[in-house]
Amino acid sequence: MAASVWRRVQAVAGRQLRVPRPHSRSAGRSSVGAAPVADGSEEPDLPNKATAKTFSALQAERHEQAERTILISCPPNVTEKKFYNYLASYGTINKYFFYETFGIYALVEFSGKESIEAVQRASTIPGLQHECAVPFKSRFFNLRNNHLGSQTAIHPSVHRLKQSVIPLNELLQNISEAKSIDEQLYTVLEEMQLTEENTRLRFLVCSLIKEIAAAYFPECSIRPFGSTVNNFGKMGCDLDMFLDLDGISGRNKAKPGGAFSVEYQTKRVASERVATQSILSVIGECIDQFAPGCTGMQKILNARCPLVRFSHQPSGFQCDLTANNRIAMRSTELLYIYSTLDPRVRALVFGIRCWARVQGITSSVPGAWITNFSLTMMVLFLLQRRNPPIIPTLDQLKGQAEKDVHIIESHDCTFASDYKMKSSQNTETLEDLLQDFFEFYGSFAFNNMSINIRKGKEQNKPEPSPLHIQNPFEQALNVSKNVNQTQLDRFVRAARESAWILQQEGLKHPKANPWGFSALLLPNSQTSMGKSKKRRRQPASERIKNLLDSLKANKQSTDSLSRPNGHQKNIPIVR
Numbered sequence: 001m002a003a004s005v006w007r008r009v010q011a012v013a014g015r016q017l018r019v020p021r022p023h024s025r026s027a028g029r030s031s032v033g034a035a036p037v038a039d040g041s042e043e044p045d046l047p048n049k050a051t052a053k054t055f056s057a058l059q060a061e062r063h064e065q066a067e068r069t070i071l072i073s074c075p076p077n078v079t080e081k082k083f084y085n086y087l088a089s090y091g092t093i094n095k096y097f098f099y100e101t102f103g104i105y106a107l108v109e110f111s112g113k114e115s116i117e118a119v120q121r122a123s124t125i126p127g128l129q130h131e132c133a134v135p136f137k138s139r140f141f142n143l144r145n146n147h148l149g150s151q152t153a154i155h156p157s158v159h160r161l162k163q164s165v166i167p168l169n170e171l172l173q174n175i176s177e178a179k180s181i182d183e184q185l186y187t188v189l190e191e192m193q194l195t196e197e198n199t200r201l202r203f204l205v206c207s208l209i210k211e212i213a214a215a216y217f218p219e220c221s222i223r224p225f226g227s228t229v230n231n232f233g234k235m236g237c238d239l240d241m242f243l244d245l246d247g248i249s250g251r252n253k254a255k256p257g258g259a260f261s262v263e264y265q266t267k268r269v270a271s272e273r274v275a276t277q278s279i280l281s282v283i284g285e286c287i288d289q290f291a292p293g294c295t296g297m298q299k300i301l302n303a304r305c306p307l308v309r310f311s312h313q314p315s316g317f318q319c320d321l322t323a324n325n326r327i328a329m330r331s332t333e334l335l336y337i338y339s340t341l342d343p344r345v346r347a348l349v350f351g352i353r354c355w356a357r358v359q360g361i362t363s364s365v366p367g368a369w370i371t372n373f374s375l376t377m378m379v380l381f382l383l384q385r386r387n388p389p390i391i392p393t394l395d396q397l398k399g400q401a402e403k404d405v406h407i408i409e410s411h412d413c414t415f416a417s418d419y420k421m422k423s424s425q426n427t428e429t430l431e432d433l434l435q436d437f438f439e440f441y442g443s444f445a446f447n448n449m450s451i452n453i454r455k456g457k458e459q460n461k462p463e464p465s466p467l468h469i470q471n472p473f474e475q476a477l478n479v480s481k482n483v484n485q486t487q488l489d490r491f492v493r494a495a496r497e498s499a500w501i502l503q504q505e506g507l508k509h510p511k512a513n514p515w516g517f518s519a520l521l522l523p524n525s526q527t528s529m530g531k532s533k534k535r536r537r538q539p540a541s542e543r544i545k546n547l548l549d550s551l552k553a554n555k556q557s558t559d560s561l562s563r564p565n566g567h568q569k570n571i572p573i574v575r
């Protein structure tokens, strides 16, 4: 498996067209579940292609696609042929696929919106015996089987694509087969990144939520941001959404000339923040009351960035909906641009995020932990500081912007949206970069220096937070203000140990078990889950020393070193 992934990665890295990956976990991205017709030449948009689209062009394309798409809960014994024939009676299907969460679902993209209207005209509101259905007509349907007797299949005969996170032991197995640390990191990227189908599902959920918000604000849009679209998202990451009212507010509209002009009568509130809170509160209420599949609504309106949080059960996504959050949208685009400039960017970010999760440095619950966003900034900073650099600084990107000036709430968010970098002269391997990441941050002067991707240089720390990473746009803010000294110390300790582990000759060879990057992914029970003080103090390097000793002993007795033996727990890597 790793070999096929590697061939594909080489193709992408070499900026050539992609090659099929029949054995990869995410194989089928472009073919499985594709409609038997009208699927011909369409290629999913992969990052790092020479033809990488601009962020806004890609977003617009996916939004439009999502509006022609429906979600269907299928009966348990659904058969693909009957399913397809039935839905094709409403119009041409461009693409469809099945997946399973609590039940079987299908996502179906029609070639025109009129097909969806036809499905909606034919659909009925269910009559329930002891309850009452809220008659909200969305694009999420139930497919009912009217001829139960005629169905022969007991089990579904459809290919269901996984939407789940790869378990750690499966990931370790896959990367153990790689031939180099670079190959290991590209395999991590390949196995963990969002699939084409998962991305489609995310845009569909945004589009379904938009239908609720559009009841009040018909011209609004709901746009995903954060790791769903910045190219650093892994399966299982949350779905960050932004309610964009700019089209309504007239913020970008030129003032009309002439003797008169008209404006809307509106309610007035104390500040933009108050308006955002009240809009989110109402939309959150509607989602809670009317949107099928949305549960567990929490309103977190007093946060620095007010939001409503809920889960979308049919997709399994945890959703955060914000409004008036255009700077985060801009930082998402910035990260997207960085991700497309060199294939090593994504591979290293995914590797570091994966390492940090296994080491207990990041967590799925909010707290004093380092966030994935901060980790990404740390990787970008490292790549800016190489000689020659692998990616430009934000100031250099700004210098290329020409007319593309973006000022948001008086913050300068200008950078070139279509920045095309000549291939970097830097030829360092991912192995070099990984080693240097750990060495660099294992000895970084966190006590008095700040990380600044705008300048690509560390700066004196303006305030005493343990970890200071300057917000690239709101420059007076620190994106890692939440991190406390204990968590920073944990990160530094793990970085030092990992640097040490990577230097061990005995762990550099694919014959060792584990070897290379896998040796950094030993679940760190001592630091993240261990209960006893004694166990907690034992550093990973101690365990690795023991491992090396046993490797030496093994080597003397046999030449063939065993592969991972599956005694690891099935630990899913969540964000």
Ligand code: GTP
Residues within 6 Å of the ligand: 225, 226, 227, 228, 230, 232, 233, 234, 237, 238, 240, 327, 328, 329, 331, 332, 371, 372, 373, 471, 474, 478, 479, 480, 575
């Ligand atoms: P995961 O969800 O962990 O996969 O990563 P993420 O990048 O989506 O992070 P998160 O969901 O925490 O935040 C979503 C987006 O909000 C980020 O990608 C950033 O664009 C933005 N963001 C998050 N935290 C900060 C912060 O402290 N400052 C600023 N300016 N933006 C932030």
Ligand code: MG
Residues within 6 Å of the ligand: 226, 227, 228, 237, 238, 239, 240
């Ligand atoms: Mg997120």
